[in-house]
Amino acid sequence: MMKNTSSMNKISSAMSRLSNGRYLVIGVPYFWFLILALVPLLIVLKISLSEMESTSVSSMIDWTNGWPTVKLNFASYMFITTDALYYQTYFSSIRYALMTTVICLIIAYPFAYFMARSPKHIQPTLLMLIMLPFWTSFLLRIYAWKTLLVNNGVINNVLMSIGVIHEPIAMMNTPFSLMVGMVYSYLPFMILPLYANLSKLDMRYLEAAADLGASPFKAFWLITVPLSKAGIVAGSMLVFIPAVGEYVIPELLGGSDTLMIGRVLWDEFFSNNDWPMASAVAVVMILLIMLPMAIYNKSQSEQAESKA
Amino acid sequence: MATAPKANIVREDLLRVEGVTKIFDGAVKAVDNVSLTVATGEIFALLGGSGCGKSTLLRMLAGFETPTKGRIFLAGEDITDLPPYKRHINMMFQSYALFPHLSVWENIAFGLKRDGLPNEQINEQVEKMLALVQLTKFAKRKPHQLSGGQQQRVALARSLAKRPKLLLLDEPLGALDKKLRETTQLELVNIIEEVGVTCVLVTHDQEEAMTMASRIAVMNEGYFMQVGAPDEVYEMPNSRQVADFIGNVNIFDGVIEEDEADHVTIRSEECVHYVGHGISGHTGMSVGVALRPEKILLTKEKPAGDYNWCMGEVTEMVYFGAHTTYHLKLASGKVIKAQELNNTRDLSCGLTWGDTAYAHWNEHAMVVLTQ
Numbered sequence: 001m002m003k004n005t006s007s008m009n010k011i012s013s014a015m016s017r018l019s020n021g022r023y024l025v026i027g028v029p030y031f032w033f034l035i036l037a038l039v040p041l042l043i044v045l046k047i048s049l050s051e052m053e054s055t056s057v058s059s060m061i062d063w064t065n066g067w068p069t070v071k072l073n074f075a076s077y078m079f080i081t082t083d084a085l086y087y088q089t090y091f092s093s094i095r096y097a098l099m100t101t102v103i104c105l106i107i108a109y110p111f112a113y114f115m116a117r118s119p120k121h122i123q124p125t126l127l128m129l130i131m132l133p134f135w136t137s138f139l140l141r142i143y144a145w146k147t148l149l150v151n152n153g154v155i156n157n158v159l160m161s162i163g164v165i166h167e168p169i170a171m172m173n174t175p176f177s178l179m180v181g182m183v184y185s186y187l188p189f190m191i192l193p194l195y196a197n198l199s200k201l202d203m204r205y206l207e208a209a210a211d212l213g214a215s216p217f218k219a220f221w222l223i224t225v226p227l228s229k230a231g232i233v234a235g236s237m238l239v240f241i242p243a244v245g246e247y248v249i250p251e252l253l254g255g256s257d258t259l260m261i262g263r264v265l266w267d268e269f270f271s272n273n274d275w276p277m278a279s280a281v282a283v284v285m286i287l288l289i290m291l292p293m294a295i296y297n298k299s300q301s302e303q304a305e306s307k308a
Numbered sequence: 309m310a311t312a313p314k315a316n317i318v319r320e321d322l323l324r325v326e327g328v329t330k331i332f333d334g335a336v337k338a339v340d341n342v343s344l345t346v347a348t349g350e351i352f353a354l355l356g357g358s359g360c361g362k363s364t365l366l367r368m369l370a371g372f373e374t375p376t377k378g379r380i381f382l383a384g385e386d387i388t389d390l391p392p393y394k395r396h397i398n399m400m401f402q403s404y405a406l407f408p409h410l411s412v413w414e415n416i417a418f419g420l421k422r423d424g425l426p427n428e429q430i431n432e433q434v435e436k437m438l439a440l441v442q443l444t445k446f447a448k449r450k451p452h453q454l455s456g457g458q459q460q461r462v463a464l465a466r467s468l469a470k471r472p473k474l475l476l477l478d479e480p481l482g483a484l485d486k487k488l489r490e491t492t493q494l495e496l497v498n499i500i501e502e503v504g505v506t507c508v509l510v511t512h513d514q515e516e517a518m519t520m521a522s523r524i525a526v527m528n529e530g531y532f533m534q535v536g537a538p539d540e541v542y543e544m545p546n547s548r549q550v551a552d553f554i555g556n557v558n559i560f561d562g563v564i565e566e567d568e569a570d571h572v573t574i575r576s577e578e579c580v581h582y583v584g585h586g587i588s589g590h591t592g593m594s595v596g597v598a599l600r601p602e603k604i605l606l607t608k609e610k611p612a613g614d615y616n617w618c619m620g621e622v623t624e625m626v627y628f629g630a631h632t633t634y635h636l637k638l639a640s641g642k643v644i645k646a647q648e649l650n651n652t653r654d655l656s657c658g659l660t661w662g663d664t665a666y667a668h669w670n671e672h673a674m675v676v677l678t679q
Contacts, residue, residue: 204405207372210392211399212419212470222418226409 041286048279049073057275076280086264086281090288093261096175096250097243100182101236104190107183108235112194113224116201127195130188142181142252149177149253173255181253186243190235197231198224233296241289261285321345322506323369323474328378330364330530338364340530341378346474346523351500351507353521355514357553361530362510366476369508370399383473393422398472402479404463406451412462413438413447419470437465440499457488464496468503475500477509481516493519514554518542526550547679551598558604558644559677560597567591573615574676577640582615584671589678596677603673604646606634606657606665617668620644622659634659636667 050057051073062069080086115126133141148154149171156168171177201224209219225232247262254260261281268278323346330339339361346352354362367373369380371392380388387395398419406415416437420430438444441461451459460483467475480496481489497520500507511517517524518538525535534541534550545551548559562576567590574581574597581597589595611617623643624635634646646667648657659665 202405204401204403205407207370207392208399208401208405208407209418210372211370211397211401212466213393213422214418215393218422223407229409 044279044282047275048076048283050276051075052274052276073276076274076276077284079277080280080284086284089259089261089264090284092259093244093285094288096178096182096258096260097240097246099179100186100243101190101240103179103183104187104239105232105236108187108190108194109232112191112198112231115191115195116199123199130191130195133188138185139248142185142249145177145181145184145253146172149180173253173258175254175258178250178254178258181249182243182246185249186239189238189242193234193238194228194231197228197234201227237293241293244289245285320348322348322350322383323508324381325365325369326379326381328365328368328375328380330361330368330373331376337530339368339375342530342532343378344525344532344535346506346508348506349504350523351497351509351521353517353524354508354510354527355512355517355524355553356527357512360527362512362527363478364530365527366399366478366508366510369474370397370476371395396470396473397476398467398470398474399476399478400463400467400480403483404451404459406459406462406466408451410450411447412443412449412451412454415451415462416466416469419466423470433469437469440468440502441465456484457492460484460492464499468499468505471503472505475505475507477507479511480509481513482511489516496520526553528553544675545598545677548596548598548677551596551675551677556601556645556647558599558601560599560642562595562597564589564591564593564595571671572676578638578642579618580615581674582671583674583676587676587678589676593678598675598677599644599669599673601633601645601647602631602649604644604667604669606636606646606648606659606667608658608663608665610666611668616671616673617666618644619664619666622661622663622665625659625661634665636665 046060047057049072050060051071052058058071058073060071062071115123118126146153150156151168151170151172153172155171156165159165160168171180205223205227206219209223210216214222245262245265246260247266250258250260250263251266254263265278265281265285268274268281272278323344325342325344328339328342329337331337342361342365344352354365356362364373368375371387371390371394375388378388379386382396387397407418410418413434416434417430420433425433434447435444438447441464443458443461443465446454446458446462451462454462460480464480481492484492493516509517509520521538523535524538524541526533526541528549533553534546536544541550542554545554545557551557551559560574560576560578560581562574562581564572565575565580566573567587569586571585572583572587572589574583574595576597583597587595610619618638620636620638622634623637624633626633626635629650631647631649634648636644636646638644644667657665
């Protein structure tokens with residue numbers, strides 16, 4: 001009996017150690033998230049509801065009457081809704097991000113599709129080629145596009161020397177150059193989840209579709225595309241979300257008519273030194289991105305529930 | 309050859325395969341010069357172990373592979389070069405390949421929609437198929453919400469919905485557990501016969517082939533070793549490989565001593581076999597004598613006569629409930645298997661481990677294998 005109890009104790013203490021270990025493993029990333037994402041976000045939210053004083057933002061809690069009074073200043077948010085600059089910029093940010101997402105999807109889908117269909121032994125090489133650009137600094141690659149796209153850049157020079165055009169095409173600082181930079185930078189983030197998804201697709205579904213009379217084209221639309229929905233959604237999220245807030249690419253490749261919210265943010269912080277305004281702009285941007293995500297997540301979980 | 313003639317029905321050939329060969333990567337001969345005809349309404353089984361070429365042959369019938377050589381005809385029309393989506397052939401896939409994102413109803417309707425049929429006709433046909441496989445209540449479910457047996461029925465309904473001329477079944481019961489397989493086998497045959505569709509089925513399970521098919525082709529290394537009705541293949545195998553592949557068998561190596569029109573005697577190390585029918589062979593020829601375990605009778609007493617018995621020690625007893633299989637070690641060192649029916653509640657022959665037993669059989673129990 002004695003022996004039995006002591007071994008039982010050993011087992012239960014081992015189990016509690018195990019679950020402690022599990023909490024630790026789960027806890028660390030959550031703690032990280034809390035300290036480095038959620039808290040800063042709350043600070044930004046707090047600043048956005050404050051007023052700018054000469055060198056710093058006003059404190060939210062006022063003790064002047066001996067009572068703590070919470071002061072919330074919605075002026076920045078009011079300004080965002082009234083000044084056309086802001087909502088036009090939001091609109092164009094979302095538009096450019098959407099265009100980037102759609103163009104990336106159109107290019108990446110066939111890319112990922114043929115990668116997933118290529119012989120198994122060359123797939124790791126193809127994957128590495130996708131990641132190859134990451135070996136060079138992002139900024140350097142964007143600058144390289146500049147030298148390609150400017151009026152006396154490589155593309156214009158080559159076209160003029162072979163006589164296709166007689167005057168340089170103005171490509172730089174236009175929506176075109178912006179889209180080139182955005183699509184170029186975000187393409188791998190669309191390809192990778194699509195590839196991961198498509199390489200798992202069971203070829204027997206396509207055979208079954210062909211067997212039932214679907215041409216390869218029909219089988220693609222009716223089977224491959226719906227079954228790769230998860231990859232399409234993941235890739236689109238990975239491209240769309242950072243693209244909305246993109247600052248560097250519009251700054252370097254965009255022009256005065258391709259205003260994006262990242263640049264407005266920068267200006268508010270560093271040129272106007274208006275922290276509450278900049279914070280409010282950031283908070284609204286986060287809300288704009290989170291809303292469609294939340295709706296999508298809700299529909300997904302409802303679907304999962306109806307399956308169960 | 310020995311198939312029972314179906315009363316006055318003239319059966320025409322629906323499927324004709326002429327000298328089909330499939331070579332993969334220029335070297336591997338998966339299917340080697342196979343010819344066959346399947347009559348309308350027949351259920352034809354391709355039976356063989358893995359890698360014997362049965363699946364490749366089936367995939368060529370479906371159109372997923374093109375033969376390297378040879379032609380395939382369906383109802384007289386050469387379909388060798390037609391893509392799968394233009395053939396009047398449907399297939400029930402191994403582990404079904406039901407579209408996971410579509411409901412049962414949409415899965416069954418998939419083929420009909422590709423034909424561009426009007427909606428009422430599609431509805432009508434899908435309802436009919438659902439009723440046929442008794443899944444009307446499950447029409448709105450997704451495949452993953454169904455049990456294995458239900459999925460199998462959806463797959464069957466989907467492959468029958470377009471009323472194919474030829475139905476291909478790839479290991480139709482392979483994904484089901486043993487108990488379910490037995491009931492499903494008969495159900496499947498009943499449905500196929502009700503619809504009246506011609507069938508080619510691929511299986512590695514000889515019981516499945518025997519219970520479902522009207523004719524079996526035993527395949528090995530890409531060619532047909534034997535084609536015939538189930539009983540024919542079982543009782544009259546034409547080679548050691550077929551005898552060995554279909555069921556259990558004891559094979560004695562021997563030499564023909566006496567070759568008469570109505571009988572032959574064959575001497576092997578263990579005993580002298582008296583076979584009660586003539587064979588195509590000659591005196592002095594080396595042959596194999598195949599004897600099925602269930603055709604051997606075990607006794608404690610020495611049988612009368614000089615032929616068709618041998619003596620050995622019981623080294624193993626395997627109790628199966630309905631029957632018991634005894635392993636008998638002969639003086640030569642050869643171990644033979646004998647299967648005794650347990651027709652009383654105590655083991656009827658009363659033998660146990662270490663006992664000396666006599667195995668004997670009658671003159672019609674054996675098959676002489678010349679190859």
